[in-house]
Amino acid sequence: MDAWDRVEIARNPKRKTSLDYVENIFDEFIELHGDRQFKDDKAIVCGLARIGNQNFTIIAEQKGRTTKENIERNFGMPNPESYRKGIRFMKQAEKFRRPVITFIDTKGAYPGIGAEERGQGEAIASSMLQMASLTVPTISIVVGEGSSGGALALGLGNKVIMLENAIYSILSPEGYASILWKDSSRAKEAAEVMKLTAKDLKELKVIDKIIKEPEGDEQESFNTISENLKKEILKTIKEYSKKSPEEIKEDRYQKFRNIGEYKIIQ
Amino acid sequence: MIVDKIKKREPTAKRIQNKVDIPVGKWVKCDKCKEIIYKGSLRENLSICPNCGGYFRMHINKRLESIIDEGTYKKFDFNIDTTNPLNLEDYPKKLKTLREKTGIQEAVSSGTGKINGEEVVICVMDSGFLMGSMGIVVGEKITYSIEKAIELKLPIIIFCVSGGARMQEGIISLMQMAKTTSAIEKLNEAGLLYISVLTDPTYGGVTASFASLADIILAEPGAMIGFAGQRVIEQTIGEELLEGFQTAEFLLDHGFIDKIVERKDLKNTLSKLIQLNKN
Numbered sequence A: 001m002d003a004w005d006r007v008e009i010a011r012n013p014k015r016k017t018s019l020d021y022v023e024n025i026f027d028e029f030i031e032l033h034g035d036r037q038f039k040d041d042k043a044i045v046c047g048l049a050r051i052g053n054q055n056f057t058i059i060a061e062q063k064g065r066t067t068k069e070n071i072e073r074n075f076g077m078p079n080p081e082s083y084r085k086g087i088r089f090m091k092q093a094e095k096f097r098r099p100v101i102t103f104i105d106t107k108g109a110y111p112g113i114g115a116e117e118r119g120q121g122e123a124i125a126s127s128m129l130q131m132a133s134l135t136v137p138t139i140s141i142v143v144g145e146g147s148s149g150g151a152l153a154l155g156l157g158n159k160v161i162m163l164e165n166a167i168y169s170i171l172s173p174e175g176y177a178s179i180l181w182k183d184s185s186r187a188k189e190a191a192e193v194m195k196l197t198a199k200d201l202k203e204l205k206v207i208d209k210i211i212k213e214p215e216g217d218e219q220e221s222f223n224t225i226s227e228n229l230k231k232e233i234l235k236t237i238k239e240y241s242k243k244s245p246e247e248i249k250e251d252r253y254q255k256f257r258n259i260g261e262y263k264i265i266q
Numbered sequence B: 001m002i003v004d005k006i007k008k009r010e011p012t013a014k015r016i017q018n019k020v021d022i023p024v025g026k027w028v029k030c031d032k033c034k035e036i037i038y039k040g041s042l043r044e045n046l047s048i049c050p051n052c053g054g055y056f057r058m059h060i061n062k063r064l065e066s067i068i069d070e071g072t073y074k075k076f077d078f079n080i081d082t083t084n085p086l087n088l089e090d091y092p093k094k095l096k097t098l099r100e101k102t103g104i105q106e107a108v109s110s111g112t113g114k115i116n117g118e119e120v121v122i123c124v125m126d127s128g129f130l131m132g133s134m135g136i137v138v139g140e141k142i143t144y145s146i147e148k149a150i151e152l153k154l155p156i157i158i159f160c161v162s163g164g165a166r167m168q169e170g171i172i173s174l175m176q177m178a179k180t181t182s183a184i185e186k187l188n189e190a191g192l193l194y195i196s197v198l199t200d201p202t203y204g205g206v207t208a209s210f211a212s213l214a215d216i217i218l219a220e221p222g223a224m225i226g227f228a229g230q231r232v233i234e235q236t237i238g239e240e241l242l243e244g245f246q247t248a249e250f251l252l253d254h255g256f257i258d259k260i261v262e263r264k265d266l267k268n269t270l271s272k273l274i275q276l277n278k279n
């Protein structure tokens, strides 16, 4: 399977979405709405969840599962209010010492007039800054398409997990080909050089863990993935329960501090 | 040494009699008023068009000269290069050519210096180097500078100009947004002042990270600033954008920057803001 195949799998409209996983992984989930400033932008879903007696804050980028839902959710492309809603829930997570689980699945932040007027760049930057400030453990899970700053806004997890067929990249392959080669039809070729697959990203230390996607029966595969994600979440929370709030934050700092290699020039 | 490098940038001006109506070398065409301007007069005028007052983009060295007290700039001893994470064949060649052409190593220079006697850490980006795009070198140097500001307990000033994250380094470029942002969280914890100055153009991953996270955000008049590029927005919404969209004035109006400051006033404004932030 080449990188482009995975791009197509990650984008398949029938692929399981963030909320499908949330509902399958957690014993309970209750959605809560709004950024308390402007509106409830539905490309990001926030809420509280529980496994056993462990509570979580959920912040999830959500594509629609039907045409109607897709229109409601702006095809999973967040406006600034989505990120500001996320920031509100991160602050509460810190207040109540709840771990934060983010789900990433977006073509990118919405490039619209209103989004620019209301500070899309500021919203993404502030979302990352808020995530960097948390002293509770954070886990980011890339379940489908993780494209550009709109994805990274929720990506500052102590652990970053990726599904085997998900993709995570600086931009869509079409956008990449169009900027670098002035030819968006070379998207396939771009996908191969961009290192956007889970395997490539693990090697680059951009992500920490790959969750396999077994072939065969779709429902069975979905259940297996959910079960393994749940295990990974609980394992990570247990690991971090031994660390102080300061250590949790510093761990995350060092992780992102050390991504990417450079050469020293003498 | 700095002057030497600027001199090297200028190609010899032999083609003025050429059939092309834009003379090269000592002359440059102003984008705004379309007048042909003598480069020497630009140099003496903070790279501002003497005809219409339009701003040209500034070379790192010219910017430093205009902001930092003479003889006080000490560049950090931190010279690094990319490892070309996507193994692109022509990328290292492109960087080499650019280094020769621009006389600068990468899209940002950083060090310490004084602004009207106020000691600061300063980072200056340059649009002449792959449109100031942020790859690992820019991300690392910005982060290093923020960490240095914390170590030295100094305010930090970042002059931003960037098309966004650098495509040639793929996901590693994207991750520089997380890296620089995390460093700003540390700066905030340390209680130090950070002022960003947005210059034309500031876009994408730079807008969506350190540029937007300063305590005080200044901008030059008319600078284009945004997250998404105008072409992408037009393609998405299927209509043309109005004049003035994404200008510094537009951002000021929408509450996303603190103040628009003319180039000639930047140095004094910066030192005043630093003084007003002292306890």
Ligand SMILES: [Zn+2]
Binding pocket: B030, B031, B032, B033, B034, B035, B049, B050, B051, B052, B053, B054
């Ligand atoms: Zn002019």
